[in-house]
Amino acid sequence: xxxxxxxxxxxxxxxxxxxxxxxxxxxxxxxxxxxxxxxxxxxxxxxxxxxxxxxxxxxxxxxxxxxxxxxxxxxxxxxxxxxxxxxxxxxxxxxxxxxxxxxxxxxxxxxxxxxxxxxxxxxxxxxxxxxxxxxxxxxxx
Amino acid sequence: xxxxxxxxxxxxxxxxxxxxxxxxxxxxxxxxxxxxxxxxxxxxxxxxxxxxxxxxxxxxxxxxxxxxxxxxxxxxxxxxxxxxxxxxxxxxxxxxxxxxxxxxxxxxxxxxxxxxxxxxxxxxxxxxxxxxxxxxxxxxx
DNA sequence: CAGACGGGGTTGTAAACTACAACGTAGCAG
DNA sequence: CTGCTACGTTGTAGTTTACAACCCCGTCTG
Numbered sequence: 001x002x003x004x005x006x007x008x009x010x011x012x013x014x015x016x017x018x019x020x021x022x023x024x025x026x027x028x029x030x031x032x033x034x035x036x037x038x039x040x041x042x043x044x045x046x047x048x049x050x051x052x053x054x055x056x057x058x059x060x061x062x063x064x065x066x067x068x069x070x071x072x073x074x075x076x077x078x079x080x081x082x083x084x085x086x087x088x089x090x091x092x093x094x095x096x097x098x099x100x101x102x103x104x105x106x107x108x109x110x111x112x113x114x115x116x117x118x119x120x121x122x123x124x125x126x127x128x129x130x131x132x133x134x135x136x137x138x139x140x141x
Numbered sequence: 142x143x144x145x146x147x148x149x150x151x152x153x154x155x156x157x158x159x160x161x162x163x164x165x166x167x168x169x170x171x172x173x174x175x176x177x178x179x180x181x182x183x184x185x186x187x188x189x190x191x192x193x194x195x196x197x198x199x200x201x202x203x204x205x206x207x208x209x210x211x212x213x214x215x216x217x218x219x220x221x222x223x224x225x226x227x228x229x230x231x232x233x234x235x236x237x238x239x240x241x242x243x244x245x246x247x248x249x250x251x252x253x254x255x256x257x258x259x260x261x262x263x264x265x266x267x268x269x270x271x272x273x274x275x276x277x278x279x280x281x282x
Numbered sequence: 283c284a285g286a287c288g289g290g291g292t293t294g295t296a297a298a299c300t301a302c303a304a305c306g307t308a309g310c311a312g
Numbered sequence: 313c314t315g316c317t318a319c320g321t322t323g324t325a326g327t328t329t330a331c332a333a334c335c336c337c338g339t340c341t342g
Contacts, residue, residue, distance in 0.1 A: 008251075010266065010269060014273065019201075020200050035328065062292090068328090087339085088337070110145075110148060129154060132151065135154075135258070136154055193318080202302075204301075204321070205300055205301075207319095208300095227309090230319050
């Protein structure tokens with residue numbers, strides 16, 4: 001199979017995946033919309049990050065992140081504090097309530113994924129993970 | 142590495158990818174928003190499909206597809222005709238103008254992908270394609 | 283040290299995308 | 313013929329996003 005066809009297949013499958021995900025505002029988790037959940041999860045993953053870091057990770061406008069973080073704070077799921085190291089900006093931290101909610105959601109999400117890849121070997125799954133990681137790590141533009 | 146951690150990595154990378162894609166309404170192609178483009182591309186990929194097929198592919202509500210196909214038709218990029226085989230519904234076809242636009246966009250998209258995976262071997266890329274395909278093929282719920 | 287600079291964040295505004303619900307239409311089966 | 317069902321459209325509302333304009337406050341420069 002020529003590389004062009006392989007590329008086309010990658011393109012096609014990535015598109016299907018992307019389009020499918022677009023439409024789940026809250027289908028994944030009733031308590032928290034997908035977007036808020038993923039944001040919260042990232043804050044937990046890199047404790048002490050700032051809004052601008054999240055914007056960079058997801059390539060979002062800072063205004064978008066601002067609103068989402070504000071929403072999470074209003075729900076009592078994250079807390080903001082001035083950044084002692086860099087002076088400017090605020091560091092984000094997941095509260096206990098946030099962590100609790102995250103644990104519950106993570107369990108559901110893990111179950112869903114596990115069901116999808118139930119017949120994959122550990123090696124296959126690991127290869128998939130590293131390929132995705134490599135793909136995401138590539139710089140755009 | 143235990144399977145749980147592998148799964149978590151897959152989850153994390155899929156989320157990053159999904160969130161990044163969400164925000165490109167038209168960044169990919171000035172002439173046509175991403176969503177319209179992918180819809181048009183799918184119609185070309187399975188000539189003779191109906192709106193309901195696209196809804197199934199992307200797990201979208203039929204109303205959403207209806208509006209998007211309507212938009213494409215208004216732009217003169219697709220044409221609708223009654224379905225001779227199944228009686229009900231309309232088959233979709235990409236017009237010449239649609240195909241021309243698609244060719245231009247595909248070239249850009251291919252270039253972008255090629256740049257991202259420039260240092261991947263054919264085998265690695267093929268493995269990525271089939272893993273994505275396998276993942277997408279799994280039934281939800 | 284005063285003023286410019288710029289990074290981080292917020293708010294106003296408008297657009298795209300989507301779902302759900304209600305409805306219309308037309309094959310198809312009894 | 314009558315009901316049923318698949319396919320599609322329209323009304324409506326919610327979420328997510330970008331862009332632009334703005335504010336705040338460290339940091340740098342003269």
